[in-house]
Amino acid sequence: MKAFVPRVEYLIELSRASLFSTSATWPAKKPARTRARIKEERWRRCATFRTRGVQGNVDAKTLQSPKFLDMSAEEEQPSRVAIGISFGNSYSSIASTVGGGDPKVIANEEGDRQIPSILAYVDGEEFHGTQAKSQLVRNSKNTVAGFRDFLGKDFKSIDPTTARGAAQPQEHESxxxxxxxxxxxxxxxxxxxxxxxxxxxxxLAASASDYxxxxxxxxxxxxxxDFTQAQKAALVKAAxxxxxEVLQLITEPxxxxxxxxxxEDHRPADKTVVVADLGANRSDVAVVSVRGGMYSILATTHDYAVGGLKLDETIQEYVAKEFVKKHKVDPRETDRGLAKMRLESEACKKALSLGSSASFAVESLANGIDFTLNLNRTRYDMLAGxxxxxxxxxxxxxxVKAELDVLDIDEVLVSGGTAHTPRIASNLGSxxxxxxxxxxxxxxxxxxxxSELTARGAALQAYMIESYDTEDIDQSTHAAVTVTPHLAKSIGLVLTGDEFKPIIPAETPLPVRRTVNFTATxxxxxxxxxxxxxxxDIKITQPEPKAKQNGKATDNDEDDDEDEDSEEEDEEKRETMWKVGNVVGELALKDVKKGSKVTVQVQVGADLEITMSxxxxxxxxxxxxxPGSAANGAAH
Incomplete structure (x- = not known):
């Protein structure tokens, strides 16, 4: 049964330990060892010592003396204050689970929950976020943007176009x-x-601290x-x-x-999810299997040239052409004009995500000419097709990279600022x-x-692990825990008529145990x-061809043909079918009466040993x- 030998896949940052459980009931936090608690523990140890009759010269007064209860700096463990940070190339956000409740994205001093990852410097003063973004028009050479992906890389390996319209990256030592x-x-x-x-x-941390x-x-x-180990190390050092203190780096999907x-309305279940993160500079997609509260990334794809900025550019091109038609001047010829168009195009795109039309308005776009243009969503969708x-x-x-079919996908979760665009969801639905x-x-x-999904998820993880020791976290995220074999094929029961009922779906991390109940018929x-x-298997059913109408030609035949061409053709029908593969084992139950409740349990070990009851x-x-070694190959 070599087909049963699983491939090894990386589990996400969550381990089997309750420390990283993703069940519906979130685990209780490990209480911090405060000064009061340490004193209480010391008193209990001392009280126990005294009751055993080995009192010596220690009495109750001495036990409670400041000298005896003095706690050293090493013994006292101050509690952490941890948040979740979504560090994007274009925007960042911060979140916290205030009081242990649902995560909340925190606004900075300007009231922004989506904070531009931009820094600008003017007359010895540092500007950050939206204030820094406005400097792209008048002070672009001293405004740094699009820098996250440069971390941990040398100059030769970066794409400097992500910093276009801002301070240009340069080589400095290594x-x-x-x-x-x-x-x-x-x-x-x-x-x-x-x-x-x-x-x-x-x-970012200062804004969260203020809140x-x-x-x-x-x-x-x-x-x-796709962040490399060098990039992760550089990010940890920067933090x-x-x-x-970086408790954990967690992947965006x-x-x-x-x-x-x-x-609140979510019910934990095994599922396969596509997470599409559509950012400003780039787009990343991950296919994730969710099995028993554990996440495994099956495949990823990346496009470093398509994102929200490409949608902005479609608006820029349209506006520039309209401006040239009217004023015979190209606003893209000057850096300032181009910077103004970029900022207004982004604002226009966001407005079109909420409404059916938006106004593009820029003062002194080129040669001192003010320009205003109305753009509706229909035209915008056509331009951005x-x-x-x-x-x-x-x-x-x-x-395809995950070796799956669209029929295998249970959910498509679209994240990132670009996900607000309505047409993206409708195109995916098709x-x-x-x-x-x-x-x-x-x-x-x-x-x-x-726009808030990744920050919220990071905040949830921070809440769950902030009171654990660093050593505990490191051990729980070690490769020995987070890398595990996965099932290559589904395991299930063979029902009447060789019908197959899956119990343990493919891509489930091992070891695993599943139980099913049914009634004897x-x-x-x-x-x-x-x-x-x-x-x-995927069963494809082709639509039946439509019968042609017989009859003599009429003057309206041409119109009828046009109507027929405009009609949508029936699409082929695709559905998932299951066939019985290799039989793993058989069990015989004696004297089963009609209506009896039967329980079947299947367990697969990390070594592929299968236990059935x-x-x-x-x-x-x-x-x-x-035994796994005898019949099922070896896990690797």
Missing amino acids: TVAFSIRDSESESPSTVTVSEIATRHLRR LGKKVTAAVITVPT KDADI IAALLAHDRR KVYGRFVQLIQDAI IFPESTQIVAPASDAAAINP SDSEAALIRVAEGIR AMVAGKSGVKGSV
């Missing part, structure tokens, strides 16, 4: 840096990307799935330099899923079956704000229960096992 001039009278200073990231993270009323000391930070699965197509193709590529839930604002009224002296592998309610059962 890293990437920016040349910043605070004022015209001063000479430029070189600031490394690590220092820029530190300043950005420090400002919470206490200093933030730790965080769970999100990263893309440490900002006095932030998993953070988004954590927040989504935390919804190619970009939408690339989004859909990226998702389809991820599904390629997936009706049974697949498209989770986006335009298709699901209960969907969480896609007839009396049987020896009921045979067969456990087998399942082979998933079956019993009738109120009676003894049978049990058997198939």
Whole structure:
């Protein structure tokens, strides 16, 4: 049964330990060892010591003396204040589970929940977020943007176009840096990307501290799935330099899923989910299997050239052409005009995500000419059609890479700021079956704000682990825990007529145990229960051709032909079918009466040993096992 040998897949940051449980009931936090609690523990130890009769010269007064109860700095464990940080190339956000409740995204001093990942320097003053973004028009050379993906890389390996319209990255020793001039009278200073990231993270933590009323000391930070170990190490160092202890780095699709699965209306279930993170500079897609509260990333795809900025560019191109038609001047020829168009195009795109039309208005766009243009959503969707197509193709590529079909996908979770665009959700709905839930604002009224998903998920993880020791967290996220074999094929029961009923779906991490209950439909002296592998197949049914109408030609035939051409053709019908594969084992239950409750349990170990048991309610059962090394190959 070599087909049963699973491939090894990476589990996400969540381990089997309750520390990282994703069940519906969230685990209680480990209480921090406060000064009062340490004193109480010391008193209890001393009291026990005295009751055993080994009192010596120690009496009750001495036990409670300040000298005896003095706690050293090493013994006292101050509690952390941890938040979730979504660190994006274009925008960042911070969140916290205030009072242990649902995560809440925190607004900064300007009231922004989506904080631009931008820093600007003017006359010795540092601007951050939206204030820094406004400097892209008049002070772009001293404004740093799009720097996250430069972390942990050398200059030769970066794509400098992500920082277009801002301070340009340059090579500095073995890293990437920016040349910043605070004022015209001063000479430029070189600031490394690590220092820029530190300043950005420090400002985010300060905003969270102001809101919470206490200093933030730790965080769970999100990263893309393709972040290298060098990039992760650089991010941890940048956070440490900002006095932030990184409890864990969690991948963006998993953070988004954590927040989504935390919804009150959500019921934990095994499922396969596509998480499409449509950002500003790039788009990332992950196919994730959810099995028993554990997440496994099956495949990822990335497009570093398509994102929300591409949608902005479609508006820019349209506006520029209209401006040239009217004024015979191209506003893209000047850096300032181009910067103004970029900012207004983004605002126009966001307005079209909420309404059917938007106004593009810029003062002194070119040659002192003010320009205003109305754009409706229909025209916008037509202009952005190619970009939408690339989004859909990226998702389809991820599904193919995971060796799955669209019929295997239970949910599509769209995250990132670009996910607000209504047409994206409708386009996805056209390629997936009706049974697949498209989770986006335009298709699901209960969907969480896609711009806030990753920050919320990071905050949930921070809440669960902030009171654990660093050593405990490191051990629980070690590869020995988070890397595990997965089932290559589904395991299930063979029913009457060789019908297959899946019990343990493919891509389930091992070890695993599943139990099913059913009612006997007839009396049987020896009921045979067969456990087998399942082979998933896609049945395609072609639509029947429409019958042509007979009759003489008329003057209206041409019109009728046009009507027929305009009618939508019936699409082929695709459905999932299961076939019985290799039989793993058989169990025989004696004297099963009609209506009896039968319980079957199947367990697969990490070494592929399969243990099966079956019993009738109120009676003894049978049990058997198939050694993994003998029949099922070896896990690797």
